[in-house]
Amino acid sequence: xxxxxxxxxxxxxxxxxxxxxxxxxxxxxxxxxxxxxxxxxxxxxxxxxxxxxxxxxxxxxxxxxxxxxxxxxxxxxxxxxxxxxxxxxxxxxxxxxxxxxxxxxxxxxxxxxxxxxxxxxxxxxxxxxxxxxxxxxxxxxxxxxxxxxxxxxxxxxxxxxxxxxxxxxxxxxxxxxxxxxxxxxxxxxxxxxxxxxxxxxxxxxxxxxxxxxxxxxxxxxxxxxxxxxxxxxxxxxxxxxxxxxxxxxxxxxxxxxxxxxxxxxxxxxxxxxxxxxxx
Amino acid sequence: xxxxxxxxxxxxxxxxxxxxxxxxxxxxxxxxxxxxxxxxxxxxxxxxxxxxxxxxxxxxxxxxxxxxxxxxxxxxxxxxxxxxxxxxxxxxxxxxxxxxxxxxxxxxxxxxxxxxxxxxxxxxxxxxxxxxxxxxxxxxxxxxxxxxxxxxxxxxxxxxxxxxxxxxxxxxxxxxxxxxxxxxxxxxxxxxxxxxxxxxxxxxxxxxxxxxxxxxxxxxxxxxxxxxxxxxxxxxxxxxxxxxxxxxxxxxxxxxxxxxxxxxxxxxxxxxxxxxxxxx
Amino acid sequence: xxxxxxxxxxxxxxxxxxxxxxxxxxxxxxxxxxxxxxxxxxxxxxxxxxxxxxxxxxxxxxxxxxxxxxxxxxxxxxxxxxxxxxxxxxxxxxxxxxxxxxxxxxxxxxxxxxxxxxxxxxxxxxxxxxxxxxxxxxxxxxxxxxxxxxxxxxxxxxxxxxxxxxxxxxxxxxxxxxxxxxxxxxxxxxxxxxxxxxxxxxxxxxxxxxxxxxxxxxxxxxxxxxxxxxxxxxxxxxxxxxxxxxxxxxxxxxxxxxxxxxxxxxxxxxxxxxxxxxxxxxxxxxxxxxx
Ligand SMILES: Nc1ncnc2c1ncn2[C@@H]1O[C@H](COP(=O)(O)OP(=O)(O)OP(=O)(O)O)[C@@H](O)[C@H]1O
Ligand SMILES: [Mg+2]
Numbered sequence: 001x002x003x004x005x006x007x008x009x010x011x012x013x014x015x016x017x018x019x020x021x022x023x024x025x026x027x028x029x030x031x032x033x034x035x036x037x038x039x040x041x042x043x044x045x046x047x048x049x050x051x052x053x054x055x056x057x058x059x060x061x062x063x064x065x066x067x068x069x070x071x072x073x074x075x076x077x078x079x080x081x082x083x084x085x086x087x088x089x090x091x092x093x094x095x096x097x098x099x100x101x102x103x104x105x106x107x108x109x110x111x112x113x114x115x116x117x118x119x120x121x122x123x124x125x126x127x128x129x130x131x132x133x134x135x136x137x138x139x140x141x142x143x144x145x146x147x148x149x150x151x152x153x154x155x156x157x158x159x160x161x162x163x164x165x166x167x168x169x170x171x172x173x174x175x176x177x178x179x180x181x182x183x184x185x186x187x188x189x190x191x192x193x194x195x196x197x198x199x200x201x202x203x204x205x206x207x208x209x210x211x212x213x214x215x216x217x218x219x220x221x222x223x224x225x226x227x228x229x230x231x232x233x234x235x236x237x238x239x240x241x242x243x244x245x246x247x248x249x250x251x252x253x254x255x256x257x258x259x260x261x262x263x264x265x266x267x268x269x270x271x272x273x274x275x276x277x278x279x
Numbered sequence: 280x281x282x283x284x285x286x287x288x289x290x291x292x293x294x295x296x297x298x299x300x301x302x303x304x305x306x307x308x309x310x311x312x313x314x315x316x317x318x319x320x321x322x323x324x325x326x327x328x329x330x331x332x333x334x335x336x337x338x339x340x341x342x343x344x345x346x347x348x349x350x351x352x353x354x355x356x357x358x359x360x361x362x363x364x365x366x367x368x369x370x371x372x373x374x375x376x377x378x379x380x381x382x383x384x385x386x387x388x389x390x391x392x393x394x395x396x397x398x399x400x401x402x403x404x405x406x407x408x409x410x411x412x413x414x415x416x417x418x419x420x421x422x423x424x425x426x427x428x429x430x431x432x433x434x435x436x437x438x439x440x441x442x443x444x445x446x447x448x449x450x451x452x453x454x455x456x457x458x459x460x461x462x463x464x465x466x467x468x469x470x471x472x473x474x475x476x477x478x479x480x481x482x483x484x485x486x487x488x489x490x491x492x493x494x495x496x497x498x499x500x501x502x503x504x505x506x507x508x509x510x511x512x513x514x515x516x517x518x519x520x521x522x523x524x525x526x527x528x529x530x531x532x533x534x535x536x537x538x539x540x541x542x543x544x545x546x547x548x549x550x551x552x553x554x555x556x557x558x559x
Numbered sequence: 560x561x562x563x564x565x566x567x568x569x570x571x572x573x574x575x576x577x578x579x580x581x582x583x584x585x586x587x588x589x590x591x592x593x594x595x596x597x598x599x600x601x602x603x604x605x606x607x608x609x610x611x612x613x614x615x616x617x618x619x620x621x622x623x624x625x626x627x628x629x630x631x632x633x634x635x636x637x638x639x640x641x642x643x644x645x646x647x648x649x650x651x652x653x654x655x656x657x658x659x660x661x662x663x664x665x666x667x668x669x670x671x672x673x674x675x676x677x678x679x680x681x682x683x684x685x686x687x688x689x690x691x692x693x694x695x696x697x698x699x700x701x702x703x704x705x706x707x708x709x710x711x712x713x714x715x716x717x718x719x720x721x722x723x724x725x726x727x728x729x730x731x732x733x734x735x736x737x738x739x740x741x742x743x744x745x746x747x748x749x750x751x752x753x754x755x756x757x758x759x760x761x762x763x764x765x766x767x768x769x770x771x772x773x774x775x776x777x778x779x780x781x782x783x784x785x786x787x788x789x790x791x792x793x794x795x796x797x798x799x800x801x802x803x804x805x806x807x808x809x810x811x812x813x814x815x816x817x818x819x820x821x822x823x824x825x826x827x828x829x830x831x832x833x834x835x836x837x838x839x840x841x842x843x844x845x846x847x848x849x850x
Contacts, residue, residue: 077446077447080443082369082371104449105449108447109449112447115440115443115444115447119440119441119444120444122441122459122462123459131450132448132449132450135449136449181444184448185448188449281745283745283747284745284747287747288747291651291659292659294648294652294655295651295659298652298672298717298721302671305683305686305714308686308689309682356581356584359578359581359582360578360582360584360585363578363581364582368579378582380836380839381585381586381589383835383838384831385585385588385589387775387831387832387835388831389774389776389802389831390775390777391777392824392828394809395596395809395820396824398809399598399821400591400595404595420592423588427585451571452575453570480679481678481679481680481682483679483777484777484778487806488809508778511682511685512684515684515688516688516782522689526685529685533678536679537674540673544673
């Protein structure tokens with residue numbers, strides 16, 4: 001790939017083909033028996049799955065089945081949610097992220113997150129990228145410059161904004177804002193990107209651009225994406241996980257390679273959902 | 280039916296008219312009676328014959344000094360507490376709920392009671408005497424709950440998105456606060472600050488036994504100094520024939536307060552626009 | 560990840576602790592206020608000597624008679640009277656701005672209300688003293704009276720009621736308006752029957768806030784009420800309220816007299832705490848059943 005991606009995390013292993021595993025599956029996250037509750041009310045339980053390195057894993061399922069809750073447990077953003085409690089194990093790069101010895105801030109630099117609504121800070125485009133860098137100790141001017149360039153390049157935003165890095169990030173279009181947010185996460189050189197419906201607040205064209213960009217990032221980053229757009233999940237994901245709610249508690253119904261899950265689902269609920277009969 | 284509806288409309292218009300009338304009466308009275316007194320001389324002269332003649336220069340200086348003293352104390356305390364409430368405390372904890380109740384009570388404490396407290400504590404216990412310092416500190420106590428409430432509201436109105444973004448980037452709350460939240464909320468915070476300054480400028484009862492009565496030019500903040508509002512009170516109640524000068528001072532005071540409050544509302548409006556333009 | 564020097568992780572903790580200490584100081588202020596009032600008032604409230612505030616028949620400090628009841632009644636009469644007058648006017652003007660005023664009138668009118676909220680109380684007092692008192696004197700001397708105090712105070716607390724009512728009304732969900740319009744209700748029944756009841760919590764909160772202001776107002780009332788210590792028996796009686804009494808006598812009071820003034824400050828605090836407590840009960844939804 002010819003764009004200026006950050007080098008450190010390149011573990012592209014072979015070509016990415018739809019439906020095929022992108023690589024020898026190496027677990028990046030091993031999730032075991034995860035449960036999430038809010039104010040003592042269980043909303044997600046008994047989730048066990050492996051997220052493979054360098055692959056795109058799509059999370060699908062009806063609204064309220066706990067996909068976002070699952071995602072926020074992975075970078076422990078759930079710590080910030082009042083009343084939220086997470087149990088179970090999540091092993092990330094060899095360590096359980098719920099261990100007391102884990103530095104949550106370091107974890108979050110390795111596991112970046114993109115939200116549904118683009119949320120650039122109300123600062124200039126440059127400041128948006130500079131702020132997290134400085135926060136994590138990068139002070140060297142030229143290093144900052146080159147990291148900003150790399151990050152904007154890899155989300156395809158450089159050519160669009162290089163002449164107005166000083167203008168407010170809020171003056172960008174929705175799609176550009178979302179790509180800026182992705183660049184802001186990438187600039188910390190994470191190995192994982194969590195994306196919670198990153199395209200659903202965007203118009204179809206911007207959504208297409210972001211989707212294309214996500215595909216380009218696969219291989220270098222492990223990507224976990226929540227989407228309600230089944231066609232999109234099918235187009236971009238290597239693996240898919242289907243969640244469903246039974247008695248108001250979310251459960252993982254089926255997990256596996258994307259194409260088989262869509263084409264020959266093992267579970268009748270999955271079959272019904274992906275064929276659009278329910279949900 | 281239509282009859283009832285119509286008479287209700289008329290009643291509402293009459294009430295609005297009454298409010299307008301009363302306001303018009305009050306303001307025109309102050310302007311008409313105060314304007315003849317108002318001049319550069321009046322603002323720049325020392326008062327003579329107990330204030331019947333001369334100007335109000337030392338009184339304006341004392342008022343500003345008292346306000347400044349109050350601000351020096353109230354800014355760190357008020358902003359710090361508000362930031363803690365908005366950003367560092369968990370909203371549902373017992374401690375926070377108690378604190379809120381305390382703030383509500385403080386906000387309702389009559390200003391004369393603040394005056395009593397200032398008299399006993401600052402003038403007496405801390406031995407600061409009747410002084411600008413005592414008066415300023417007493418005013419600071421009074422301003423605290425107002426400033427805390429408005430600052431906290433300003434911070435609470437900052438979209439949650441950015442706190443999430445900051446946390447997801449592994450940023451500290453401190454950085455996020457300085458770089459993002461406070462700058463964004465600053466117009467609202469400034470508006471709140473101006474509002475509390477407006478209140479303090481208008482205050483009389485908390486100052487009569489704390490900053491004193493002396494209408495001389497204060498030499499330092501340990502000197503006694505008479506605030507403008509106290510001056511108006513004194514002229515109208517204790518000085519026979521002080522009405523004219525009293526109205527002149529009242530006009531000055533109203534103008535000060537109006538300017539402060541107008542800047543506050545302009546700022547909040549500007550802030551609202553900023554928020555709305557973000558939503559688009 | 561080693562190239563990222565982690566900044567001091569504890570900074571949030573330290574800042575949090577520092578700020579909570581500032582908050583603690585502010586909370587301490589209330590305790591300090593109550594403590595100092597109580598300690599200054601101690602000579603006259605210790606044991607059961609506080610009882611004489613409520614059973615002796617008058618306020619004669621020179622004879623060591625410290626009956627607070629006449630002034631307490633005056634305080635309540637002035638405050639309640641002002642709230643009773645200001646409530647319809649304030650609510651009416653809020654309704655006017657929200658639902659009746661054409662845009663060209665509504666905007667300046669609401670600025671007028673906001674400006675009125677900022678007028679210093681001494682200015683209200685000055686105006687009442689030089690305009691209202693002579694006027695009422697023509698009807699029934701001496702002019703400085705319960706009625707004058709009520710009128711001046713009404714004007715002072717009206718903006719509080721109007722502003723809070725307005726914000727309660729304007730934050731009503733839009734569908735309420737549409738629903739009631741769809742039911743073909745007349746404008747009046749829509750407002751009186753649906754909108755105002757739905758916003759009642761906010762409106763009552765505003766009224767209680769205004770009541771707190773009225774109970775604590777000193778200067779304006781002092782300047783127009785006539786300041787005679789007596790239980791009010793008519794609107795034209797001159798009266799003295801608790802706050803005014805403190806302002807008038809503090810300058811020269813000594814000994815028990817001074818302690819009694821501090822005690823009346825405590826009494827004011829108790830009144831305020833009661834109303835604030837009611838307000839907080841209201842906002843936590845334990846009183847008003849609506850919503
Ligand atoms: N902060 C919270 N406090 C209490 N309950 C919450 C909170 N966040 C989510 N929930 C509840 O948890 C359940 C799962 O929510 P979650 O947001 O994870 O679902 P989701 O699958 O992401 O839905 P969607 O597709 O609509 O985004 C829902 O019933 C929701 O009401
Ligand atoms: Mg979600």
